[in-house]
Amino acid sequence: MPNTKSPRRAASSTPLALWLGLALLVILADQITKTLVMGQFALGDSVGVYSFFNLVRAHNSGAAFSFLAGASGWQRWFFVGLGAVASIFIVWMLRKYPSQRLFCGAISLILGGALGNVIDRLLHGYVVDFLQFHWSFLAPLFPGGFFPAFNIADSAITLGAIGLIADELLRVRSGR
Numbered sequence: 001m002p003n004t005k006s007p008r009r010a011a012s013s014t015p016l017a018l019w020l021g022l023a024l025l026v027i028l029a030d031q032i033t034k035t036l037v038m039g040q041f042a043l044g045d046s047v048g049v050y051s052f053f054n055l056v057r058a059h060n061s062g063a064a065f066s067f068l069a070g071a072s073g074w075q076r077w078f079f080v081g082l083g084a085v086a087s088i089f090i091v092w093m094l095r096k097y098p099s100q101r102l103f104c105g106a107i108s109l110i111l112g113g114a115l116g117n118v119i120d121r122l123l124h125g126y127v128v129d130f131l132q133f134h135w136s137f138l139a140p141l142f143p144g145g146f147f148p149a150f151n152i153a154d155s156a157i158t159l160g161a162i163g164l165i166a167d168e169l170l171r172v173r174s175g176r
Contacts, residue, residue: 015098019108020091026112030152031119037130046132053133058149059126083118087111102170106163109156116153127151 041047041057048054090111094104120127129149139145 015104016094019094019098019104020111022105022108023112023115026109026153026156027116027119030113030116030156033130033152034120034128038128041130052135053131056130056132056149058129058132059124060129060149061126080118080121083114083121086114087118090114100167102163102167106160106167109160109163111160113153113156113160116151116156120153127153129154131155 037055037057041055043057043059046054046056090107093107094111097103117127129151131151132146132149134144134146136145138147142148
């Protein structure tokens with residue numbers, strides 16, 4: 001029986017699986033660490049690990065820096081919907097540009113982070129945060145110098161954003 005798959009389609013399916021696998025690893029790491037924190041910490045608990053780092057249990061019903069956390073509940077579904085739409089767009093981008101490794105790696109990290117936080121919103125109605133850094137030089141921006149708590153998903157989104165910036169800078173630089 002002849003191979004009915006076009007060579008172009010076959011070549012793009014392997015990278016897509018790789019990028020989705022990266023996103024899945026982020027989701028798994030995020031959900032496992034959140035489950036461990038929820039099993040070991042009560043809401044508001046904090047354990048100092050280093051002079052500048054605590055493990056905590058915090059709940060965030062808003063977005064980054066608790067944006068919209070005080071809203072009446074509609075933000076949960078807004079952020080779930082936003083995460084779903086962003087995920088569909090990211091998968092489309094992964095399929096469209098499978099050979100752009102830095103770009104695909106970056107958006108795969110963003111995809112995994114976004115879905116990790118969407119899972120929290122669906123399961124709990126809030127995102128579980130547990131990593132907290134504090135330095136005195138942050139005091140003018142954050143009370144007591146404590147940067148808002150975050151999680152593995154947030155870290156992946158941040159690394160993905162840095163990767164997108166690096167990808168764009170490299171693209172612009174090579175275009176000269």
